[in-house]
Amino acid sequence: MTKQIIVPFGPQHPVLPEPIHLDLVLEDERVVDVIPSIGYIHRGFEKLVEKREFTEYVYVAERTCGICSFIHGMTYCVGVEQIMNIEVPERADYLRTIWSEYSRLHSHLLWLGLFADSFGFENLFMNAWRIRERILDVFEQTTGGRVIQGTCKIGGVRRDIANEKLAEMSSNLDSIRKEIEDLTNVFLHDDTVRHRTRNVGVLSREDAYHLGAVGPTGRGSGVAIDLRKTGYAAYGKLNFSMVTDSCGDAYSRCLVRCKELFSSIDLIQQAIRKIPDGPIEVKVTGAPNGEFFCRAEQPRGELVHYIKGNGTKFLVRSRIRTPTLSNIPSLIKMLQGCELADVPVIVLSIDPCISCTER
Amino acid sequence: MITQEQSIIPIDVGKLIGSVEQCRNEGYRLAQIGCTKVGDNAFEINYSFDKDYVLKNLRITVTAETEIPSITGMYWGAFVYENEMHDLFGIQVKGINIDFKGTFIRTSVKYPFGVTIVKGEKP
Amino acid sequence: MTYLAKSPWIIHYDASSCNGCDIEVLAALTPVYDVERFGIVNTGNPKHADVFLVTGSVNEQNREILKNTYDQMADPKVVVAIGICAASGGIFRECYNVMGGIDKVIPVDVFVPGCAARPEAIIDGVVKALGILEAKRQAMNDRPAATRKPAGDSV
Amino acid sequence: MIPEPYEAIVKAIIYLLLAPVLGGLIAGIDRKVTARMQGRVGPPLLQPFYDVGKFFEKENLVVTTTQNFYALSYLVFMAVAGALFFSGGDMLLVIFAFTLSHIFLVLGAYAAFSPYSHIGAERELIQIIAYEPMIILTAVGMYMVTKSFYVGSIVQSTTPIILYLPGVFIGYLIVLTIKLRKSPFDLSTSHHAHQEIVKGVTTDFAGPNLGRIEIAHWYEYVFLLGVVYLFFAWNPFIAIAAIIIAYFLEILIDNTTSRVKWQMTLRSAWLVAGTLGVINLGVLYYLRMVVVP
Amino acid sequence: MEGGYLVQIIQLLLFLILFPLISAIVLLFAGKSFDTSWIVKISALGIGAVSLYLLAVGFDKGLITYAVSSGPVDLVMIIIELVIAVYLLYLGIRHKKYSAVILVLVQAALILWFEMTYGRHIELSYNLFFDQLSIIMALIVGIIGSLICVYSLGYMETYHQHHPEIKDRRRMFFFLLFAFLSAMFGLVFSNNLVWILFFWEITTFCSFVLIGYSQTEEATNNAFLALSMNLLGGVAFAAALIYIAAMDPSGRLLELNTLIHSGYVFAIIPAVLISFAGLTKAAQLPFSSWLLGAMVAPTPVSALLHSSTMVKAGVYIILRFAPVLTGTTEGLMIALVGGITFLLASCMAISQSNAKRVLAYSTIGNLGLIVACAGVGTYNLMWVAILLMIFHAVAKSLLFLCVGTVENRIGSRDIEDMGGLIERMPKLAVMMFIGMAGMFLAPFGMIISKWAAIEAFITAPFGLVFIVILAFGGSASLFFWCKWMGKIISVMRHQENLETGIRPEKWAVLYILTGLVVIVALIFPLISSALIEPFVMQIYGETTRLAQANITIMLLMLGLLIIMPFSMLFTGKAPRMAPPYMGGMTTEGGMKYTGSMGISHDLVLSNYYLKNYFGEEKLFMTGTLVCWGLILIALIMIVGVIL
């Protein structure tokens, strides 16, 4: 008789706020086999393009995910703008960049908290989320929404931020940076954290690249891909260096995200310094006719919005390929042969976001 | 305005494996596989590959009955897209390394993107 | 007030949320909102929980899971539907895979609107549910045990 | 010195009545302090009592009715162990009764035949074997200093035990972390290792059974802190202060570490018992048995 | 009156030695058509009853030695030994087991040398003796051994039904069982070391044949392994005899009780040599492998070897020499061998899933503990050792027979297959539960001994080492027992009851043994005061006394444990049953769930085995090396004494 334990891990499981299921086959606590199952939250909203005009579909696209809602909305808008050849005002581009980077801060802090929770560091979780509330406050002050911002629209943005407010945000970020320094110090230097993350879920550069790992998951393994380098929105006008690390374990992925927090703060402050005055939107007439693969760098990595229109108000197809979907093959590889205790850590180390994955 | 560079290269189903192999050899990364219904029984499938931020899309156009070969031999992780394509569009993919046999994304309507669905109550 | 209302332990399940409401539920546990002030503990285990927080609309895939989880909770228990999706399906109402609000599968006691529902609204919703919980407890005590419904059938 | 039977019985009864109150308060303070360390307000002080009160208001939901038996046995033997301790009984007997009660908890988890309970049970066992040697060595150390296994005698000893057993004390504090289900060693029970195993051993306990388990935990806290007292028994004030400091330290450690894996738990606990404990006892042994026979 | 009971007792002793032998012979020659089961039952009853009777008349008597003329007996013994040697040689050559052959030759040579050189001149008078330890041993052998014989009746029948490929040699089997009992009685009642060696060799031989019963290749190999290791001990034993005879031509020292009291200088060398023999027989590291190999034998054989006979002979003889060993470095070495064996065997048991191997490791471990106690050999440790022996014999025999019964019914001896036994075989599961509780739970026997051992070691020289060993080994044994216990009590729904068709005599044996486990735990203070304390007193002049308060507390706990299950009848609220938590997955009756890819999984749970930490190979190697080292030190030291 085999000495195995089969654990139905999820879909309802306390470490997973989102439902995903793993059939874990364990020997003692070693994972000898793992078969994932997703689809619990598939809604099929890509099909809503048949019922929502492309302008209202922004609201749907935004609700692809409650974590980087803004980036989803923006990527969709940029895609449509590319097809329709719309030139967005520069101030709008800067605002989009600022909100995108705030999204990244919010998402990474949220992730750091959940990651800490995955190895049972409750206090760290609480601290990360405490800091994150300060980012959400900025969102609410500038957009009216904490997690679903709803400020992007085709042709620009719906709301401006007053210059005084921008200045205040910039100085506010200085104090946030200090708190984040304290926080990331623990993630990077605490021995018990290192015990739980070092050499856990190791993914080599070759594997990462060919399995399609993107975002911090890929960059933690040394795959230097960051779509912001393509210069959409205002990124082309700002200075930043891509963060990568070579070890490919959970710690590296954490390290990449920790460092990205600082680069995001830096980007926002740069953008606030450079933002020009001017209009925030242009008027949009007509309907998209054509197709475009619009890509953007989400907190979790490369996002692809494929948009195809036929000149009517209803799109033919919107296809959203989210980073998590691309990272799932890597996840399966990493889970083989790990310990049960590592399962939550590894699953979270790719920062899974199932909502957008299943759409 | 910055446009992300991309190209679409229509190919035959029969050339798919060869072309994908070539991509792999040239060091392309698989960015996505996506399907679009373009006619009553016509589906466009885009295989998007990325290298240095340039997107190369191989496009095949097939019918629901066409059995297309899996590219999981070259790109192990392609199974997520191929299963998805099967579950949502009803595209038959042969030889997937991890074949969920229709359980990857379980839907209330079979092949929802392959058919027209009428739903929705009045407010 | 009985103990039940002073110690409502919650379990959260994401039926098919966009994460917006999920992270607001989690945010309610964290320092700024700290629902442990009300004795609320996020248990993650239906058998220990009194309040079932569901985010997202229900679909074919997870209706069974929702129902199983609900059935595994010990009486008395309440269900709080968090967010517009859980109430009616919201913006995704017309999607082919969405059945609608979770009241299609399990009995809902309180609806908390919002997209995403704010942590304050979630607190309000749970507080409102506590009254219902207490009423259910009394009803349960009045009913002889034998007539209680057997495991497996809800609604 | 074997205590007088009547005196012992009175003490045992006092313990049985007061320990849950004290234990519940400790749990309440623990939660409050933890919350404050996390920058939160935290629950009311009496929250643990509300929780337990609630458990008894809930339905008795089980996987198998035998769970009722195991949960009750856990409580009963935990109370017996503590009562023996506080009535001045033999430390070793106390330890065995203590272990017995835990075995019942583990068996209760096994009985449910559920993946998460099962893994919790296995992990709980690993924890038991991790801490047990150190606890036995603690009792042995006490004997070496006071020449008695009887708590009644140890507590009356005028020797400052801590001075003879510093290593054992530190070792005890470390296994105390396991016993108080504190990070970094909170592998198995209830809401601590939920990220891995949901609720571990208590996954399939609900309602009144959970209440019994929680009350047993309270008894356990008081007993475990009672052992800390023994190290300082020659001066009750210092002893109380030591208990408070020790408990605060435990909370602090809980809040400043992540959970380690079981391998690490077992290794560190055995290593601690095997080095700190054994070296300390070895030195003492040498002094007591060889130098001054 | 005086003489009356002496005669009565000697009659009983002779009866116990000879009666099983006669039964054995009758069984061997009983015709095929002849129903042998009643002979087995009657003999067993007789042996058991007489052992009890011996207790009744003998418990308050001290040491008694008996003069029995040995002349003709010696001759018979020599002849039997030679016949056996020749037979073993034949088998050894046939199976190409040359190490065994060499050992047989060496031993036969030593014995012949002894007989030729010294034996002829030595005429011992007090060949038999008797004290409380003998009573205890007699009870263990007489009651448990004969129960096992009765149990074997049913077991062997099923065994042959399940294994048609194995030749039915049941007559031989029962002959050997009873011969074994006879030899054991001989061994415990003999005062003459030459006789003891004879009986010693008989047990070796019987076990050899019984282990090889199925005649498969594995069985034969393991039988030879057991043979070689035991012969190694036999050689040492024989060497000891030669040494004694050489030292003391009068041969008086060949009387056990004289030898023991002859003082360090005379006794230490034979003590170490014979203890070495004891170590081999008690399957201590580095010789443990034979006992594990012996698991291929039918389960009653294992039960017999483990609980009441073979291995007990090993520790018995070491216990006899404990007063000599106490306080000596040699004794300490032997004790350490025992201690390390206990620690490692307990650890290794964690990594096993074969129920019989777990039991085997547990046996090895517990014997190790006894050896450790005997090696250190202070009076209170002697007390502990005897207590351990009793508790172990009772609980272990019950467990073996339970495992055997389960194996008969479910066709597996793997612990993983015993899941949900509480539903499938409720009565048996409860018995196993009690047996296991007896092995590791307070307030049952073994834990009492462990406790007493800690208290005893703490005052003994180098006791701290043993306390540490006990603390760690004790925890390890807790782990493997508890997870096994958990396995059998997990409630898997919808299982059919497999308990039908178990023969009544099997039930009877199981019931009696279960009762014994509980009773022994209940009356151990009585056993202690009536048998163990006087014995220890007589040897050491002081003895252990139990604190009355603790006894009361333990009895209260035991009582509590017995009444706790009835609490289930009075659960306050009517329970509602729900399936176990499985992450919200749909379950079918709590035993299956539908997982990824729509595949329906049976719920599979197995215990942890922690092979990386407690794997056999590594620990076994370590243990073997360390224990050989310790034994060598002991041997070098006695060489030093000789020089």
Place this chain on the structure above:
Amino acid sequence: MGFFEMTKTALKTVMSRPATILYPYQPAKKTGLTRGHVAYDGSKCISCSICVKKCPSQAILLNKEAKTWQIDRFRCVVCSSCVDTCPSKCLFMDTQYTGPAVEKSVEVFAITYVKPAKPEKKDEPNQ
């Protein structure tokens, strides 16, 4: 030392005031922009139906015969699309979120706008 990176923070927080907002004893966090719920002014509504069309979750229903405008707050995702697009600015975003409810219901408002020629100020919505 790597073991106690967190100790500093933990000790600091235990000494300082908790970050918690004591809601409901303290008021909820709000800003001027906070999207709480859609408020309606029936006296200005010209019944143009643009809000109905532009609502992504079809929460609004306009009944021209009965002269009612109704909103299902359990469908409204508070996206503000209607507010932005309403030509006569009769919709506003109020910062107070809709409270929890035991039953789902729709809110019905009467359209009291009569004609631009004779402006009146009967406006309070009846529910």
